[in-house]
Amino acid sequence: MDRPMVDEERGTLPPSKSQLKREAAELQRLGEALVALSPARRAGVPMPDSLREAVELAARIRQRGGRRRQLQYIGKLMRTIDTAPIRAALEAFERQGAEESARFHRLERWRDRLLEEGDAALEELLRLSPGADRQRLRALIRQARAERLRGGAPKAARALFRLLRELPDLG
Incomplete structure (x- = not known):
């Protein structure tokens, strides 16, 4: 019988494949929110240059397939960074x-x-x-x-x- 791989340091199971997919979808939705912002508001959001360029490109793409792929790429980029400052900026815009x-x-x-x-x-x-x-x-x-x-x-x-x-x- 296969035993799940246990993280030795924490003694916990790694996230399930479904959980990873949910997190990826959430990051992609966050990317969509960034793309939907006006250029002026987008400029005020703290993010790495590579992500900023990807978001700017996605905002210019009008074809559905290309835009979808670009949003997936944005989600991929966001998996490697701390999204807390981005979320905080979006929440501040929402409150405002x-x-x-x-x-x-x-x-x-x-x-x-x-x-x-x-x-x-x-x-x-x-x-x-x-x-x-x-x-x-x-x-x-x-x-x-x-x-x-x-x-x-x-x-x-x-x-x-x-x-x-x-x-x-x-x-």
């Missing part, structure tokens, strides 16, 4: 995107409150952001309400959102 999205939604809610509630919401906003331009906010709220009643394009509502986005105390 989630924070931006949450701030965007908070600003949308403020815009909607200002249009629905009027002065009560405006006073609360001015308490939170004392440097806000009360006169400009009131004018935009009035214009946005008029546009909504006319059924026109929400030009003033967009301008109101941009003004809210510039306020540092909101979000």
